[in-house]
Amino acid sequence: MPDKPLIDDDAVRRIIEHLGTAVLVFDRTLTLLFINPAGEMMLAISARQATGKLCGELLPDAVEFEKTLRRSLVNDHPLTEYQMELTLPGHGPITVDCSVTPFSGPRLSPMLLVEMAQVDRHMRISRDENQLAKQQATRAIVRGIAHEIKNPLGGLRGAAQLLERALPNEALKEYTDVIIREADRLQNLMNRMLGPNTLPQKRLINIHQVLEHVRTLVQAELTKPIEIVRDYDPSIPEVYADLDQIIQAVLNIVRNATQAIEGKGTITLRTRTQRQLTIGHGRHRLAARIDIIDNGTGIPPDMIENIFYPMVTGRADGTGLGLAIAQSLVNQHGGLIECSSTAGETTFTLLLPLETTHDQK
Ligand SMILES: Nc1ncnc2c1ncn2[C@@H]1O[C@H](COP(=O)(O)OP(=O)(O)OP(=O)(O)O)[C@@H](O)[C@H]1O
Ligand SMILES: [Mg+2]
Incomplete structure (x- = not known):
């Protein structure tokens, strides 16, 4: 270990200020002590207005968030919440992944370090098993229907071809052509609906x-x-x-x-x-x-x-x-x-x- 740290406190503070992740520090009464610029941007508040305020004043509708802070504080245990909704006063909800870490030191009273990253609000398609199962079930229904339509389609097309040959009048061929063309179109669609068969x-x-x-x-x-x-x-x-x-x-x-x-x-x-x-x-x-x-x-x-x-x-x-x-x-x-x-x-x-x-x- 070098005698003197390689970077001083000022440099550390500047690093935190440049972080893309929102960093907030609360004391044990849930009063905000610090917020970095990424946090200001995310919560649409300025550090000057926000520091010294209670969590409940800053984010009055963020019940879930406050509960997470309290739980972490009481249990003295770090917590991570994924896709938590935070309602910003005057701005509506945002979705964040949020980690809360309680910490204290010899000359520090207990504090909570909160790191938050905004998850894209439009990221709706989840990796959740229910979603995947629902998509699979729907595809199975569609495949079943496609299969049922495809079978008689072959017969329909064949009959139209036979009819075409037996037609007494060339002008009537126009109608059998429509049947054959549309049957082919439907056949292609059904093949796509059935998906890969290998x-x-x-x-x-x-x-x-x-x-x-x-x-x-x-x-x-x-x-x-x-x-x-x-x-x-x-x-x-x-x-x-x-x-x-x-x-x-x-x-x-x-x-x-x-x-x-x-x-x-x-x-x-x-x-x-x-x-x-x-x-x-x-x-x-x-x-x-x-x-x-x-x-x-x-x-x-x-x-x-x-x-x-x-x-x-x-x-x-x-x-x-x-x-x-x-x-x-x-x-x-x-x-x-x-x-x-x-x-x-x-x-x-x-x-x-x-x-x-x-x-x-
Ligand atoms: N990159 C994209 N940008 C905007 N809309 C998109 C994009 N990709 C898909 N979509 C929307 O999702 C819909 C569904 O796409 P999908 O490929 O399943 O069907 P499709 O393109 O309509 O028909 P096809 O069966 O010919 O592909 C599209 O019709 C479009 O409205
Ligand atoms: Mg497409």
């Missing part, structure tokens, strides 16, 4: 190969000036997956992004590794993460919760199957797709587990 052929694949393939495909289809930016982490390990299925999932998302951009825009393809991921009951130490970010119109808040369900579409010519299929393909790999969106920035995140530490199922 088991995944898994092998070790490079996710950048997936992204490059999709980029080339989409770029060839583009009719608008859309720039596709690549932000790849080359150190990501290979993923054990079905190449074609992951390409299909990513393609469906990237196509949606191109459709959401009006005129000029940018789509960013970003890859990262992510540590500690929980999906339903499964816990994974490491996952590959692909973010597909576009600066298009965004997804309306009243629609975002439902976009992974089949037949949900916001486009006049959409079938609403793209995301349901993508989610189903990624689920088959033990992974998950999430989405967050504000006007001008929509992010779809595809998470594919690389390692499973422990599965409670």
Whole structure:
């Protein structure tokens, strides 16, 4: 240990001031002693106005928050609350992940250190098991219906072809043509609703190969000036997956992004590794993460919760199957797709587990 600390108290204070995480310190009466600039921004209050006030005065509607502080203080134990709703006076609710740590020292009376990070308010698609189960159940119903429609469709088309050959008048062919064309259209739709009918052929694949393939495909289809930016982490390990299925999932998302951009825009393809991921009951130490970010119109808040369900579409010519299929393909790999969106920035995140530490199922 050096005799003199390498950084002095002033430097420490400046570091705290530059932190992106909101930091608040309360005393044991829950009076605010300190708030850093990130905290001021998040709670929309100035340090000058806020310090010296009681938690209940600052955030009168934040009952849950105050309870967490008290619990931590009484038990003298750190607590973390995820996705806690905080109502800011005059600004409405925000959702935060919040850690509370009681601390004291030889010359310090007990205090509470609160660290908060705002979780995207539009992050609605949760990793919650119920949500995943509901999506799966809906897909099963849709597949069942598609199967039932598909069977008689073949017969219908065959009969129209026979009829066409037996027609006495060429002009009547127009009608059989309509039957055949519409039967074909319906057949294609049913095939999409049924989803992939083969088991995944898994092998070790490079996710950048997936992204490059999709980029080339989409770029060839583009009719608008859309720039596709690549932000790849080359150190990501290979993923054990079905190449074609992951390409299909990513393609469906990237196509949606191109459709959401009006005129000029940018789509960013970003890859990262992510540590500690929980999906339903499964816990994974490491996952590959692909973010597909576009600066298009965004997804309306009243629609975002439902976009992974089949037949949900916001486009006049959409079938609403793209995301349901993508989610189903990624689920088959033990992974998950999430989405967050504000006007001008929509992010779809595809998470594919690389390692499973422990599965409670
Ligand atoms: N990046 C995005 N930006 C804005 N809205 C989006 C985005 N991605 C999806 N959406 C919305 O979600 C809806 C559902 O998407 P999904 O891909 O499942 O179906 P679709 O695109 O309508 O039809 P298709 O079956 O042809 O893909 C879209 O209609 C659109 O309203
Ligand atoms: Mg789509």
